[in-house]
Amino acid sequence: MESTPPEEVYIDEFDPKEHQGCYIFTLDGEEDRPTKRRKTKGKQRATEKAAVEEEKCLFPVLLDGKETESTLKLRYRTYCKLWEAQEKRTKAILDSFNSKTLGDVSAFVKDAAPEKFEGKIPTALVLAGPNIASHELLFEQLAQRIRNQDRTGPVVVLTSKDATSLKTTLRKLIRDATQQDEGVDDEEDIARKVGGVDEDPQRSSLLTRSQSTKLLNYDLQILQTWCRSHAGQKVTIAIQDSEAFDSNVLSDLITLFGSYLDRIPFVLLVGIATSVEIFHDKLPKSTIRLMRGNKFDVERAEECLAQIFNDSITSDKAVLRLGASVCDFLLERYRDHTQSIQTFVGALKYAYMSHFYANPLSIILGFIDNPDGLGEVLSTEHVEAIRNVPSFRRYVEGKLAAKEVGEVRKLLADDNYVRHTVAEKILESRNYGIELGQALAFLEIGRSCTLAQNKTPRYELYAKALSGELQTGPSIREFLMSLKRMSSTALLNLLENVMQEVPIPAITEPLKPLQEKIKKLVEEAAASGGKKTLISEFDITNNTLRGTAVSKKVRLGEQKSSLTKQDTEYSALVQQVYAIAESYLTVNFNSSQHGLQNVLLHEIFFYDLRSPHSAVFAPKPRSTIERGLSRPQDYLDCSCCTSGDGEEVGIRGTQPPASIIYQLYLESGALINIYDLWSAFYSVIAGDEEEFDAQTAQALFYRSLAEMRFLGFVKHTKKKTDHIAKLAWKGI
Structure with missing residues (x-):
């Protein structure tokens, strides 16, 4: 058998584009030729493109169809503005990674x-x-x-x-x-080609x-x-x-x-x-x-994920943040399935889109820098939607428990007062997320300095902080216990990192004087010819092998007596640092007093709907296909497949042919006789019509059977030539 010679090319005739095709696509019904446009500069084209995209609003009308066109476009513009800023920062992180x-x-x-x-x-x-x-x-x-x-x-x-x-x-x-x-030629090459001379x-x-x-x-x-x-x-x-x-x-x-x-x-x-x-x-x-x-x-990909998460969720630049359940879902999917930074960024963008797509109150996020203009935008329907938000109900119940009846009456009856209250409280709602991120940054820095081998990134602590598990968990307790045992060198390193990374007055102002005192003690110890590193009395280790309680007390007393004067003073300063850190973390992570559920309108600033992400990023195609074939009315929204009271009526000829085949398929055994299946299919689709076209029914039958084979439900079998084998059972 003569073999086919390999493909050959001439060097001078080598065209890298010769394998590419050119196609012209024209829409049906477009007879009018578009008018020619004058060529514009790059900036003008970008401006025109942005204007076209702004006019093309892809969001639906909410509030039961009562949302105005202006607020609809405002909601879309707010989404584009916030995500564009976030995407720019994320791209900068990826480029620098x-x-x-x-x-x-x-x-x-x-x-x-x-x-x-x-x-x-x-x-x-x-x-x-x-x-x-x-x-x-x-x-x-x-x-x-x-x-x-x-x-x-x-x-x-x-x-x-x-x-x-x-x-x-x-x-x-x-x-x-x-x-x-x-397509890139040097100027000298072009000149030689034009002149006909190659130097x-x-x-x-x-x-x-x-x-x-x-x-x-x-x-x-x-x-x-x-x-x-x-x-x-x-x-x-x-x-x-x-x-x-x-x-x-x-x-x-x-x-x-x-x-x-x-x-x-x-x-x-x-x-x-x-x-x-x-x-x-x-x-x-x-x-x-x-x-x-x-x-x-x-660098490890986890470090890039930590940078993107800290910038988009816990930083003071973030406006929309993720809730605990969505955050757990995305991180679990990243760890167990994708391990892709791009997938996590795509899921974050989907969270932005879902929040603005389905929440009419998301327009409030566009007035963070200008809350005074919010009252002019909120309509009566928006105010009524605010009153139905769970956090607003808890806010009113709290006022009622404090016996502020006049305040409650205004919140429930006066729309203008609700607008005024929302404009005042949106900054407090956003500050909660900022303060939470700062507290997490402090805890992460502290654990990295005291528990280097058990370092926990901020994205691992974020969901626990929102759900209230961080306060009762071991993370804070381990950090505080390690803090009391730190040497002067390690503690000064911790305080220096806190001053640089978390420059907030609530933590830096009380720690700054203590940092100066510790430095002074270290200098005094070094000047007196002693040790350069001070130890705390809480860092005394029990080296004795004897296990009685009396022997341990004697050993601890001997070690305490060996501490210098500077060590004793340093221990007192460590106790003060411990008290400041414990108070700061307790205030910020106390779920009963400073929890997310106590923040007014936190549903607008925290997106916590897990079901849209689960359906899109972790789909279940088999159950969806089975439901579509067994209950087509759920997707077609038709009344011909259900009875008058909305109950199912079984197999009907008005259902799609593939649905009829599938429901007959569910009633069959492991091997299905094709003629019996055809007879049952024809009796269903023909119904009471005696002169139903058999050829049309046969064409629909073979097409539906081919679709079932394509979906993997049946296959041909060699056991019986006129039978097909069943491959899948519903719910298994």
Whole structure:
């Protein structure tokens, strides 16, 4: 059998776009040709685009259809404004993430040359960690940095799905490398083309030889020709997931790079999720000898998640925050399923959209900086919706318990007074979130300094603080107990971090004098020739092996008597620091007095609806499909499939054909006779009509049966030729 010859190309006729198609899409019914527009500048086009998007409001009308058009557009503009600000800050965090690694790898690529590496392939081993989801972002940032900012040459990112064989890998490598400068000509090249003269004789001879050279599309000589016409450019090959690569393909690829290194300046970036030793064991020693370079460590993805979470949820810049249940759901999904920063950011954006999409009171978030203008926007329907909010009801009940009857009467009867009250209380509602974030920052810094091995990030403490579990949990108790046992060096380090990271008067003003006193005690101890580190009397350890209570008391008394005067004074200062920290944390995390349920209108500032996220980000397709086939009226909203009182009536001919087949399918056994199924289907769909078109019914039957097979409910069986096998049972 004659084999098909491999695909061949001519170098001078190589067109990277020849495989791409061009399509023209025209909408039906559009006969009028749009008017031509005058070309405008970039800023004008951006302004026009923003105006069009602003006019196109995608939110529904709420308040039972009584929401005005102005408040509807205001709600949409507020969503766009707040998310745009949050997205800008998040993008800045993502761009700055791995900045040290990006700078080190970029400098390595700039200085890479075979002469500096003993004629070997310059290789950067990027230890990206086990979080595979974050590797794509890292290598995308590396490619943009090397290609756009450093301009050292093309960057080709290879993944395991691109490397099914050596030929496939080389095709992608050559195509991507030669296309990255597509459409860009140097001014000197343009001048030579126009003048018809090429001043480079080597290049002229190369092009002359290439006109008659026939090469395969996976031959590296194509890339070699490109490199000769782009002198000084390096070809950077980034292998994103080396563990998933076929070892033979990867070994052959590196061997080819080594053989062409004197003609093509390759630089290799290898992403490693495990360790360098495992990477070495995967490749032959002969392949390992072809590479020389350095290894670079990457920051953990959890640190990037912590930065994004702190900025979007607990910082003073955040306006809309997540509730406890939604926060737990997103973090649990991140840890157990996705481990992707981009997925978490997408879920955060969905929370913003869901809050503004379905909550008419979300327009209040647009008046944080100007609460005086809120009264003009809130209509009578908005005021009535505010009165139905659970936090407003608790607020009125609290006033009633305090016997402020006049205040209660105004809140329930006077709309203008409600508008005035809301305008006064929105700043207090937002300040609750800010104060909570500051308290969490203080607790996180304290635990990191006292419990370095048991460090808990802020996003782990946030949901517990909102639900009231943090006060009764071990996190605060462990921190306070460790605080009393801290040495002077550790305590001064803690106080310095608190002054820098949490600059709030409630905690810095009482701690600042104590910090100065501790520094003075340390200086006095060092000046008197004593020890430079003071210890607390609470840090006395019990080293005796005797277990009686009397012996332990004797040992503790001996250790206390060995404390110096400075140690005793330092112990008193530690006790004061302990009292300040305990009071501050108790006030901010006391759920009964300072809990979220006591904050007026917290439903507007905290989004805590878990069901929309569960339905979108953790869908249940099987139960949804089964419900759609067994109860089509739930989705079609039709009255023909239910009785007059709204109860189900079983199988009807008015239901969709696939639904009829599925309900008959549920009543059958493991093997289904196709003729019996057809007879039952025809009797249902024909009903009482004696002259029902059998061909139409048969076409609907075969189409519905094909849909059932496509959904995986049935398959053909060899046991009986006229039967089909049942593959799934409802609810199992």
